[in-house]
Amino acid sequence: MIQQVEDPAVEVHDLTVTYHKKPVLWDIDLTLPRGAIIGIIGPNGAGKSTLIKSMMNLIPHSSGYVRIFDSNIDEVRPQVSYVPQKESVDWDFPASVMDVVLMGRYARLGLFKRPRKADREVALDCLKKVGMEAYKSRQIAQLSGGQQQRVFLARALAQEAEIYFMDEPFAGVDAATEKAIIGLLREMSEKGKTVVVIHHDIQSALEYFNWIVLLNMRLVASGPTQETLIPSLLEETYGGKLTLLAEVGNLMHKKEFTGRDKR
Amino acid sequence: MGQLWEFLSFAEPNIRYVTFGSILLCSSAAVVGSFIFLKKKALVGDAVAHSVLPGVCLGFILAGNKNPILLIAGAFVTGWLSLVTIDYISARSKIKEDTAIGLILSVFFGIGILLLTYIQHSGNAAQSGLDHFLFGKAAAMVSDDVNIFGGMAFVLIIAVALLFKEFTLISFDVDFAKTIGFPVKGLELVLTTLTVFAIVAGIQAIGVVLMAAILITPAAAARFWTNNLRKMIFLAAAFGGFSGLAGAYISYIAPAMPTGPWIVMVISVIAFFSFFFAPQKGIVMKLISRRAMAHQIQEENVLKLLFQLGQEDKNYFQQRSVGDIQARRPFNTKLLLSALERLKKQGFLEKGDDRWQFTQAGQKKGARMVKLHRLWEVYLTRYLRIAPDHVHEDAETIEHIITPDLEAKLEKLLEYPVKDPHESDIPYL
Known part of the structure; x- marks a missing residue:
């Protein structure tokens, strides 16, 4: 069940991504609708983070291409916001909550310029939206996991982007934070923003997302939630890796087979 | 030079x-x-x-x-x-x-x-x-x-x-x-x-x-x-x-x-x-604050014990010797004596002829410690479904870090229980 859409927010065309010559994503071909809350779901090692990172061109593609709002990513960077996994940074870094949220304004500021008063006000506003304004001067080392996630979200909001890529924003957060985040996502979607979220829990996915991408090294399904979150497709996604696919991948890794790589 | x-x-x-x-x-x-x-x-x-x-x-x-x-x-x-x-x-x-x-x-x-x-x-x-x-x-x-x-x-x-x-x-x-x-x-x-x-x-x-x-x-x-x-x-x-x-x-x-x-x-x-x-991150400062914490725990344990003894004898202001206290709980004598002296200095205890007794403030603080201990035991049995004979150890630690704010929340959540899981009275002042 792979449904394509007209005038998509994201178009992934025949994308293959390799890691040390070993394909981790095979021939992904999908389109994501604008203004939707999209869940990317699959088992560990399915390549979910790799997919969104290659959508933003953080990881080189072996073949295929990605277009965002029908443009090359580099032309629309200011409209793209990324919320990395919170474990990807060192929270012992000497910075305050406000410092981190202000980073969301850097794209607009450009090089050399310092944040202006207006940027501080936007940042403070975003902290309010995630319920963290009382913590603006707090050291990031003193935050709980849920609070760290909220700070990352506030930083993304401060970018005032059109499309948001979030890597497991619900991982390791408390119930109150989860509720606050999903409330925000819905609000963003109502304003026409597109939100792409990597998610683990199938139960809540049914309720949270209106578009689902099922992934396990290859694309299993992409379509409206009701049509994709069905037992047969979930079975296909979680029913283990395709052994032949994995074996071929391992062989390519071992032989340093470069046939697919762009030169 | x-x-x-x-x-x-x-x-x-x-x-x-x-x-x-x-x-x-x-x-x-x-x-x-x-x-x-x-x-x-x-x-x-x-x-x-x-x-x-x-x-x-x-x-x-x-x-x-x-x-x-x-x-x-x-x-x-x-x-x-x-x-x-x-x-x-x-x-x-x-x-x-x-x-x-x-x-x-x-x-x-x-x-x-x-x-x-x-x-x-x-x-x-x-x-x-x-x-x-x-x-x-x-x-x-x-x-x-x-x-x-x-x-x-x-x-x-x-x-x-x-x-x-x-x-x-x-x-x-x-x-x-x-x-x-x-x-x-x-x-x-x-x-x-x-x-x-x-x-x-x-x-x-x-x-x-x-x-x-x-x-x-x-x-x-x-x-x-x-x-x-x-x-x-x-x-x-x-x-x-x-x-x-x-x-x-x-x-x-x-x-x-x-x-x-x-x-x-x-x-x-x-x-x-x-x-x-x-300050804060230095090893010595950490040791100092850890020592202060250890002192606080000893002092609170002594006050709690004196309150328990008073509750049993129905006389909170009776004078008690070091031996009386140790008969109930084998504190290290040196640590106990220094904790008693500190409590005297802080105005929670009075001393006469090597015997110690509560001041009003001391009795009140002792009551609070006993209350916190027993409230936490109730909380553990009710919300974490832990058997009553397994909750004491945990409460021994937690009682020292509960803030007045958490205390109020705990009381409200548990609706002011009168007995702990061991059927002892929970004192409210």
Whole structure:
């Protein structure tokens, strides 16, 4: 069940991504609708983070291409916001909550310029939206996991982007934070923003997302939630890796087979 | 003493030059080093420092004398080459970064020593003093050197000030920096170039062997004192500058001494002091607050016990001996006595003929401790479904950290229970 859409927010065309010559994503071909809350779901090692990172061109593609709002990513960077996994940074870094949220304004500021008063006000506003304004001067080392996630979200909001890529924003957060985040996502979607979220829990996915991408090294399904979150497709996604696919991948890794790589 | 005065009066122009030069070099290295420290690349800094030696020697061979421009150019080239090689090896082979750093550091430094020995035996009279590049000799700097190295240091500080926001971002979250379209590769390149510059600027005063210390140690020491990046960098610069000053002084009063080791000694003392005595993060301060916590726990346990005894005898203000208390709970006598004395000082107990009794305030505090203990036991049995005979140990710890705020929440949540899981009364005042 792979449904394509007209005038998509994201178009992934025949994308293959390799890691040390070993394909981790095979021939992904999908389109994501604008203004939707999209869940990317699959088992560990399915390549979910790799997919969104290659959508933003953080990881080189072996073949295929990605277009965002029908443009090359580099032309629309200011409209793209990324919320990395919170474990990807060192929270012992000497910075305050406000410092981190202000980073969301850097794209607009450009090089050399310092944040202006207006940027501080936007940042403070975003902290309010995630319920963290009382913590603006707090050291990031003193935050709980849920609070760290909220700070990352506030930083993304401060970018005032059109499309948001979030890597497991619900991982390791408390119930109150989860509720606050999903409330925000819905609000963003109502304003026409597109939100792409990597998610683990199938139960809540049914309720949270209106578009689902099922992934396990290859694309299993992409379509409206009701049509994709069905037992047969979930079975296909979680029913283990395709052994032949994995074996071929391992062989390519071992032989340093470069046939697919762009030169 | 006379020497110190002569030094501090800066009567001699050369002292003035060398001193200001050293301060500027060391503080600029500390400023750039702060980002190396935050990016956890301390070892890379060390490798680059060692790798500039062959370049210095090649510069000398080419020039035939100690022309600072050629020496710097040579140092810059091999310093850079070492970085590129480390990156290449760790990206393209199975060798991990730490091994690549170790390899490159020793290979480049080895070549440097070979070249240095060759120059020393070449009979070139201009070579005398080249070996100062190993361990540094601030006093050997002449005004031209100071102008060049000091100028480089000044440029470094300006560059970091201009790119402060960008360097902060690539140190904290490099992927995010890429997604917002920052030229991350270019910025990394600038930061690396500045690092090599800082090292090259410092080789005459500090020497290649110990240069890494002045890059990293000031930042590491400053991190203990503050959580604010700007303050951290200013502090690092101040620590670096002070050790530069000390190095220049020593180089002046003891001309036979290399400067580098002395600068490293001074900055290390600052680092050790920070490690032990910085508020909050220092080891000693942590020990002090842990001791205060241990005292508080002992005191609260004594008050709780006296209250329990009073509850049983229906007389809270009875005088009790140390033996009475220990009969109920085997406190260590010495610890118990000191806890009792402290409680007396705090006004929670009174003492008469080696017997102790509650004051009003003490009885109230004792009641609170018993209440917290028993409330927590109720909470554990009710909400975590833990068997009543398993809750005591946990409550022994938790009772000491419950704040009045949590206490109120707990009471409300449990609806003011009157009995704990062991059927003892919960006292409310």
